[in-house]
Amino acid sequence: MSMYPIAIYRVINNNEEPTFSNIPQNFDHLQIRVLSRCPASSVGLVAGFNSNFDAPYFRFNGDATAANYVTHNMYADGATITTNSNIQTVTAAITGVMPVNSLTANAYGISVVDILDYSKTNKFKTIKTIAGSDVNGSGIMTIRSGMWMSTAAISSIFVGGTAAGHAAGSIITIYGITTSNVTGA
């Protein structure tokens, strides 16, 4: 087995934003799976979509320095393909997508976030997200890239929402992925 659950956070009350601390350093990659919904009824455009869709964001090791974060976004809504970016202007890495609370009830967005070599101290941390949200009449499908420009090993991850945190019922799970110690073939 190579994919191990590290921790799970189930949002009980609206607006919660968990921090995963003391992330074990004995894995090689991390995958964070976010099932989430925004508790606000509309949002601004920081998430990179329209006012009906927000996004989770990740802040590593408590680093709130905008100069250390870069993200790029490509998304489709069934009619239009749009691209945008945040280059060292936001104090976190924006990932994924989640619908606002005024859209179809009980509909959540899903974001699968991969961070490779999170504990390596010779690399900046590159983030890849594949995410989507369908609210039975509209939706967003997105692929996002991001980078935390630090060679520090990731020991904590704050998972926020750009507008108002996460709605009750959201679930955020973090997994560690190992590689192999087999060296020849």
Next chain:
Amino acid sequence: MSVSMYPIYTQTLASSAGIVSFNNIPSGFDDLKVIISARNSDTVSARGITFRFNNDVSLSYSSTELNMISGPATVSSSQFLGTNSFINGLIHGGTNYTANSFSNGILDIPNYNGANIKTTLSSGVMENASATDSYMRLVSGIWNNTSPITSIQFLPFGGTSSFVAGSTFTLYGISNKYDTRISNAPIITSITDIAGAASISFAEDDDSNTKNYSVVTNPTTVTNFTSKNTVTATNLNLNTSYTFNVRANNSLGAGISKASASLTTYNNYASIATVSANGNSNTITFSNIPQHYKHLQIRYISRLTASGDQIRLNFNNDTSAEYSQHELTGNGGSPYAGSNVNATNIPIIGFTTGTTHSSNVFGGGIIDIFDYNSTFKHKTTRTTTGYDNNGSGLSSLFSGLWQSFAPVISITLTTQSGNFAGGSHFALYGIGG
């Protein structure tokens, strides 16, 4: 039913490599996944990471791409239908990118062992701390071949640059079979010194419960994996005593054999294969060349069934214009020097005799191929060759070059004219080190 994701093999590059390969992929899983964090050596912008299967360089691949290039943001889609010898499915970048930035990519291959055309899905990103040159790629592809996938080769697009040190590639097997217990231990039946490596044969005791097998070497703790009942332990030092353990692995752990008897590695020169001609073919081919030696050597004696005196050579069935050759020849009179560049093979790898030479006179030669499995060197050959016709003759020294980072897995020798006559022999040897 639970699904398990099992790490098979990880490669972390300690130095640049023009190709990264996963060989001897175990057949005991349902799907494969490869996770890649890579960076390129050259100064261009984003460069694709291509992959192919089972060293198939034919135009058997098709793919559909969705790309995003930032700055100004460009979204594009492309399709390649049987026009490439690879799938350009992932992305990475070189020195134009922010220092310490490596790509993030995943390749999924479902049902890799089935009798179906192989489908792939890959996604990758390369980040840059600017509005320009960040890249995202999503690709679906097929390898139009129903053979099980036993190896995967990754190369930077274009074939002229390398993956840099620090790049990591991990192969995972995904199984929908839930392991309930550790496998029984295999039983080692024999060990053989094969020049810089050891071949370990073993009997499986619990194959249906096992995902793959690996061998652990003591000392040095070199670990190799296999899915067969023979495994090769590589990178052994000469004149060193080793013992071996074979492990039957699944997601719960390993059944471990008893330690083998000790083997002291004296052998550094081993016969791989010998081919004898019968006059019916104009080619001699060595294929599936083992990759655990340091160098290769071909020793031959040859005659043609037609006029002519030259033998040609190509590697890995590559007939692109990536070969060159230089020659210094003496015939007892005036020496001769010559060259061929940008050729589709090594035009003269060695001399032979033919029907214009006296009966029963053969030509001979020794061809050395250095560091044949290096992934960061082009391949250099050296040949000493000649023939004596009792009144005339040639004695030559040739150098040759194949401009490829690919390990040599096959060698094809071809006549200048006619076929190789009966009595011709070509022997391939591996040299350890």
